[in-house]
Amino acid sequence: xxxxxxxxxxxxxxxxxxxxxxxxxxxxxxxxxxxxxxxxxxxxxxxxxxxxxxxxxxxxxxxxxxxxxxxxxxxxxxxxxxxxxxxxxxxxxxxxxxxxxxxxxxxxxxxxxxxxxxxxxxxxxxxxxxxxxxxxxxxxxxxxxxxxxxxxxxxxxxxx
Amino acid sequence: xxxxxxxxxxxxxxxxxxxxxxxxxxxxxxxxxxxxxxxxxxxxxxxxxxxxxxxxxxxxxxxxxxxxxxxxxxxxxxxxxxxxxxxxxxxxxxxxxxxxxxxxxxxxxxxxxxxxxxxxxxxxxxxxxxxxxxxxxxx
Numbered sequence: 589x590x591x592x593x594x595x596x597x598x599x600x601x602x603x604x605x606x607x608x609x610x611x612x613x614x615x616x617x618x619x620x621x622x623x624x625x626x627x628x629x630x631x632x633x634x635x636x637x638x639x640x641x642x643x644x645x646x647x648x649x650x651x652x653x654x655x656x657x658x659x660x661x662x663x664x665x666x667x668x669x670x671x672x673x674x675x676x677x678x679x680x681x682x683x684x685x686x687x688x689x690x691x692x693x694x695x696x697x698x699x700x701x702x703x704x705x706x707x708x709x710x711x712x713x714x715x716x717x718x719x720x721x722x723x724x725x726x727x728x729x730x731x732x733x734x735x736x737x738x739x740x741x742x743x744x745x746x747x748x
Numbered sequence: 749x750x751x752x753x754x755x756x757x758x759x760x761x762x763x764x765x766x767x768x769x770x771x772x773x774x775x776x777x778x779x780x781x782x783x784x785x786x787x788x789x790x791x792x793x794x795x796x797x798x799x800x801x802x803x804x805x806x807x808x809x810x811x812x813x814x815x816x817x818x819x820x821x822x823x824x825x826x827x828x829x830x831x832x833x834x835x836x837x838x839x840x841x842x843x844x845x846x847x848x849x850x851x852x853x854x855x856x857x858x859x860x861x862x863x864x865x866x867x868x869x870x871x872x873x874x875x876x877x878x879x880x881x882x883x884x885x886x887x
Contacts, residue, residue, distance in 0.1 A: 591785060594785070595782060595785045599778045599781040599782065602781065603773065603826070603829075604774075606773055606825070606826065607766070607769065607770050607773055610825070611769075614762050614769070615766070617762075618758045618759070618762040619755065619759065619762065620758075621761075623754055626751070666857045666861075669857075670861060673862060680862065683861055683863070684863055686861075687858055687868065688871075691854075691868050691871065692875060693846075698765075700846070702821065703842035703845075703846065706825065706828055706838055706842070707835050707838045708838045708839045709839040712839050712883065712887070713842045713843050713846060716843055717847060717879075720847070720875065724875070
């Protein structure tokens with residue numbers, strides 16, 4: 589038989605405690621992220637990142653979507669990515685690689701902080717994911733498969 | 749420029765995110781805790797144990813992976829906090845979930861940017877499983 593009293597106590601106290609811990613992390617984080625956004629830290633930083641992207645054979649245009657998605661998450665990032673795709677400033681190849689990188693590694697601040705609060709190892713969950721994303725994006729960027737796909741996709745299909 | 753409206757927007761986002769998280773974490777926490785008080789949890793745990801062993805996770809952690817991938821990270825967080833797992837298990841789960849989560853919603857974003865959603869879902873699931881198995885051996 590279910591011990592209803594013990595269940596109610598554990599469910600009530602435990603769930604509220606979890607929410608309280610998460611809220612204590614989310615508030616300062618959101619304040620800092622909004623400040624970073626308004627100070628346009630990423631726009632300045634993205635110029636410095638552009639040369640690094642040459643390693644993946646990507647153009648500098650890809651650096652802002654990559655940084656915005658990586659730091660703030662796909663919800664913010666999607667706007668910038670879709671806008672770049674629509675305007676045609678970014679090639680299908682770059683866009684594909686941005687998707688590969690971001691699918692493995694995005695929203696590194698908020699999501700990582702929440703898991704650290706639960707007791708996960710920060711070095712593993714942040715460093716491990718970053719290394720994985722860089723290695724995989726590099727491998728995909730050098731693969732013959734991408735080159736062959738690229739030929740068939742000279743135009744970026746948007747809004748379909 | 750950082751102004752008063754920056755702070756206002758930050759606080760608003762804080763409230764909004766906390767509320768979104770509460771709406772998911774609380775029900776998930778309650779349901780998972782309820783399962784723990786019934787034989788169902790034992791059944792799920794034993795059923796999934798052989799597969800989860802490869803990832804270095806207890807059988808009941810399968811619930812976390814399913815919720816995180818089908819719903820979102822908040823749902824996974826609710827389940828993790830209810831299950832009281834070891835630090836190693838939480839690190840493995842966190843890495844796996846950070847790589848692969850909210851698949852129905854996020855593959856919609858891939859689609860809009862012209863990348864096959866199915867390809868992305870398969871890719872993320874494979875990467876997530878590989879990362880979990882690798883961390884089990886390394887940690």
